[in-house]
Amino acid sequence: MPDWRRAGGLPSTTATIRSQPEDFRVSEVMELEFSGDGEHDWLLLEKTANNTLWIARQLARFAGIPLRDVGYSGLKDRHAVTTQWFSVRRARGQDHAWTDFRLDGVVMLQCVRHCRKLRRGTHRANRFELTLRNVTDDPRPALERIAASGVPNYFGEQRFGHGGGNVLLARRLFAGQRLKREQRSLALSAARSLIFNDVLDARLEAGNWDVLLPGDIASLEGSNSHFPVEVVDETLVERCRQFDVHPSGPLWGRNGQADARSEVERQVLARHADFVAALERHGDAARRSLRVCIHELETDYSGDTLTLKFTLQSGSFATAVLREIAVCNDASRESAVA
Known part of the structure; x- marks a missing residue:
C-alpha cells in the first residue's frame, strides 16, 4: 500500500507499538x-x-x-x-x-x-490508551502540533488487510468473482478507502487538506451532515479554524458524481476509473471528513516510553494519529511471522 503523506512530514521519532496487547487499548463510547x-x-x-x-x-x-x-x-x-x-x-x-x-x-x-439489534456505526467515538516503547527522539513537538491542528483522517492500514489483501479482494469481486458476505464487505470498504486516502494525499501535497476551498463539500464536526461550499468567506474560514467544519472527501458509490466538483477529486477518480465504475453498482456514495480532531488528549513521556490517551470520532483510526508522531514498528506483525 502507498505510504501516504503526513501533515508534519516524516517524523524523526521512532517507536515500537503493540509489544503486547495491553499496549493498545480501545473502548467504545456509546450513549x-x-x-x-x-x-x-x-x-x-x-x-x-x-x-x-x-x-x-x-x-x-x-x-x-x-x-x-x-x-x-x-x-x-x-x-x-x-x-x-x-x-x-x-x-x-x-x-x-x-x-x-x-x-x-x-x-x-x-x-x-x-428491543433493537446493535447496528454498525452506533457508537459515537472510541477512547484509546496506547503505550509506545523504545521511543527515540522527543515526540512532544509533534504532540503539540497534532493537539492544535488535528491529523489527516486516513483509513488505517488494517482497512486494507495484510499486504493490501482486501484491495485484491475488491479486484476479484469487480471482475465477477463471488465472495462470501464478510469478504464482500471488506473488499468494498477497502476500495472506497483507497480512493479516499488518495484524495486526502493529493490535498496534503497541495497544502490545503485542512482548509475549505470553493467547490468543496464541507463536513460538520460530530455529525453526518454536509453542505456544498460555493464561496469561502471569513465566517467559513473561522468555523474551519475552530474545527466546527472540515473539508471532506468521497466514499464512492451511486450518485457520487454530484459531489465530485473539485479538480483534485476528479483527477484521483480518473486514476481509479475501474473502482469508480464498479462501486457505483455497490451502494450509495457518502462523504468523510479529511481532518479529524483529537479530543481529551493526555500524554506521559518518561524515559523511552510514551503513553497516550485520547478520543476519536467513530470511524477514525488511532494509527492515523500515531503516524504523525513517530515511525512505528508494529511488534504484533513480528510475532505473527514468528
Whole structure:
C-alpha cells in the first residue's frame, strides 16, 4: 500500500507499538438508554487478542442463531485489548445462559436486554490508551502540533488487510468473482478507502487538506451532515479554524458524481476509473471528513516510553494519529511471522 503523506512530514521519532496487547487499548463510547426488555441481549465484552468477527461467530454458535442475528457497531483491532458491545437475538422462547459463556481472552462486563439489534456505526467515538516503547527522539513537538491542528483522517492500514489483501479482494469481486458476505464487505470498504486516502494525499501535497476551498463539500464536526461550499468567506474560514467544519472527501458509490466538483477529486477518480465504475453498482456514495480532531488528549513521556490517551470520532483510526508522531514498528506483525 502507498505510504501516504503526513501533515508534519516524516517524523524523526521512532517507536515500537503493540509489544503486547495491553499496549493498545480501545473502548467504545456509546450513549444509549436500554429498554430493559425485548428480543436482543446486549453484551459488553472486553476481549484480548481476538478480532470482532471471530467473537461474533462464537456468540452466534453459543446462542444457536445465524451470524446475521449478531450485531456490533464497529470492527476492532485483534492485537489489542478492546471493550465493545455486541447484540445477540434471542431465539423464540429461549433465554441464553450468558453466565455459562466461556471464551479465552474474553471477559463479559455487562449484559442487558434491549428491543433493537446493535447496528454498525452506533457508537459515537472510541477512547484509546496506547503505550509506545523504545521511543527515540522527543515526540512532544509533534504532540503539540497534532493537539492544535488535528491529523489527516486516513483509513488505517488494517482497512486494507495484510499486504493490501482486501484491495485484491475488491479486484476479484469487480471482475465477477463471488465472495462470501464478510469478504464482500471488506473488499468494498477497502476500495472506497483507497480512493479516499488518495484524495486526502493529493490535498496534503497541495497544502490545503485542512482548509475549505470553493467547490468543496464541507463536513460538520460530530455529525453526518454536509453542505456544498460555493464561496469561502471569513465566517467559513473561522468555523474551519475552530474545527466546527472540515473539508471532506468521497466514499464512492451511486450518485457520487454530484459531489465530485473539485479538480483534485476528479483527477484521483480518473486514476481509479475501474473502482469508480464498479462501486457505483455497490451502494450509495457518502462523504468523510479529511481532518479529524483529537479530543481529551493526555500524554506521559518518561524515559523511552510514551503513553497516550485520547478520543476519536467513530470511524477514525488511532494509527492515523500515531503516524504523525513517530515511525512505528508494529511488534504484533513480528510475532505473527514468528
